[in-house]
Amino acid sequence: MKVSAAERLRRFYDIFPSDSQVLVVINADPDAMASAMAIKRLLWRRVAGVTLSNINVIKRPDNLAMIRLTGINMIHVDQVNPAQFTRFVMVDSQPGHNESFSKFKFDVVIDHHPETGYAATFSDIRPDFGATASIMTEYLRAARIKPSSRLATGLSYAIKTDTSNFERKTLIEDLKAFQFLFQHANPHMARKIEQSEITPDFLKFFKLALDTVKQRKGKYFVHLGNVPNPDICVVVADFFMRVSTVRWSIVSGIRMNKLVVVFRNDGIRKNAGRVAKETFGAMGSAGGHKNMARAEIPLSEIQKQVEITDHKKVLNWMIREIEKNAGKK
Template sequence: MTKARELFELLAGAEELTVVCHNNPDPDCLASTLALGRIAAEAGIDERQILYGGSISHQQNRAFINLLDMELELFTPDSLGERDAGSLLAFVDHSLPGVNNELPEGTPVDIVIDHHSVDDVEGRFVDHREDIGATATILAEYVRELDVTVEETLATGLLFAIRRETLGFLRGATTAEYDAAGALHNHADRDLLRTLSTPSVSGATIDAISDSIDNRIVRGSVLLSHVGRTDERDALPQAADYLATLEGVETAVVFGIVEDAIELSARTTDSRIHIGNALKEAFDDVGSAGGHREMGGGEIPLGIFAGYRTDDERFVDIVENVVIDRLADSLKLSPSGD
């Protein structure tokens, strides 16, 4: 039995589906969630809910949810309630309870569909493909095989997610992404794709990106920078994407203090570096970090800086020094950048 058929059989035997997005869900997670919901509906599940943690602050992500008319609820300790045999719990675009999501560690998950580099993935149904460029590619494959109706909203969401996750097929794209995009192309709404691709940008995001430019440190082909304190968490990947395009830069890591944690976003085109592994090596003992060869991210609780007040004028400098030292060790950078 194929993975698509195996998933459908599991869904067909259930009455309720809850999909838990990872914290601060992006288009790949959101489109995959939308597609899983459509498959569940085809399997006869009428009770479906989507939960998320963190925030949805990126302009593109907010536009995605609004334009595709998705209904999401913020995760709370009471969100799951009493689960029975007819209730399924699913992860898409992430894999482990308690890692980049609000579920307590060890919570049993029924369905896991992901493409990130992680170990020890468990579930009644697991499709974990690290060699695929986007989770949306896997769901697009399911939709095709199961002959689920591909209306404009679903096709547009999946196609946009694949394009966004692979930076227009330039980062981590495989033949599977091209095949999926080809199948979705004629069903997608071109105007909606254009709108999703060009959302308005807030002044706070521009300020954060500007700060990352001012604070950059370049060692060889590696650029490290920070934005200080920001409420614009999603400015970090936007800053990393921009700084990675600077002449001579092959690897860019941008971090900032967001609420009670240090958030990181990284990009690389250097074939010698697996940026997800580098971030994991640098911060796995103090937080959650990882990702793919070409892109990664992480979150470090501020608790590792015990003894310093978050309103201390020196605090940002302390964070900068500690984070850059760890990154320099992990990326094997010399002080001069040689």
């Protein structure tokens, strides 16, 4: 039987006694940060305190701009003492997605990624939704909360980001959530966040990518070598998808003893998440959606197969592995 938004909200609120000290743990990106902001708003004046904590180091310019402009406050998970909190919440992810989540026992998990089976006291996992922000907007509306312009801007930007401007598979609920938020959002703030994607230190990697890209039947492959931030791979992969003839854009880089591989495609009869998992799942973490995915492989897993310091050899190895395991997808 379908559960109503009002009933979901009631069950959510039942988790939190009024003296709760709540920790919301996220892998910070626009959807996770906006959803965490929504949790904090839902619990305002209902609990003793709400703290937001990120497990990752945030360096992407658009994410930093979102933090600055929306005023979201977070502390890194390494600075958190779990003993100071009585309730633990996760949004836009699930505990099995990252080992950094393992030190917490989550009471609430709300997410739009495929379900992993984690037994939280309250779970709301809806993989058909384009963004967790859409789910959180449903909670706000059920609670009859009018979002502030900052919260509405964050949530609407998150929906646009996670649905690739509604180009990816979405539900009518995503569109309704965006329509509702748009009435309260600040378009100038949203535009500023969107235009903060690239910093000057990213530019040299664009030149490297243009100089070394390998093209194979609509696929663009690039290896950037050592990168100060793996999000550079994301920005470069998205950049190549703007080329009219490109069906796949696959960009890798090395960061903190891991090879990070970012997958993008045009979404036409393709599944980036499956390709990433079939190619690199046995070596490290890999997965994602139909038109975007990511793999992270410890260098120790591939050093016997390829000389890591030779960027051309790493690129050729990556191409062989992808084409061998999933080249036709």
